[in-house]
Amino acid sequence: MTRSEKLANELHVSIYGDPWHGSSAADILKEVAVEDAYARKISAAHNIIELVLHTTSWTEEIINRFQGNQPSQPPMGDWPTPQQQTIEYWETVKRNFFEIHDKLISVLKTFPEGDLDKIIGTERVPELGTGFSFEGLIWGIIQHNSYHLGQVSLLKKFI
DSSP, X not given: OOHHHHHHHHHHHHHXXXXXXXXXXXXXXXXXXXXXXXXXXXXXXXXXHHHHHHHHHHHHHHHHHHTTOOOOSOTTOSSOOOOOOOHHHHHHHHHHHHHHHHHHHHHHHTSOGGGTTOEESSSOOGXXXXXXXXXXXXHHHHHHHHHHHHHHHHHHHHO
């Protein structure tokens, strides 16, 4: 198994499998009802749908970088605003989350091994997530997802 394939597998496990840290994204999100996704039980905190949109948005930006585009803010924005509060929209948001991660896994499986150590951007800019290698981006998105899905897990306890 190549390094790219190993990284793709780690990302896949974090989304669908049995990760070391606890529940996968699929397990965390599978039974969240639309009203719970929009509930704001802590006034100063993001709600579940905002967290899912945010992680989807940044995963899309990571794909753009793997496809050779310059680092920037995500196309959907850092914290996209949720639209209508409907079951259909919530299901679309969840589907998009999984589809964008599937796309990154697919891109990563065929990413040239020799490019994994290349640095993105000329300097470290925290708000853009630059100054890391391509491999570092994958570890970063896994950590980013784990952090925010941990928040989702905590919010579910308030519901």
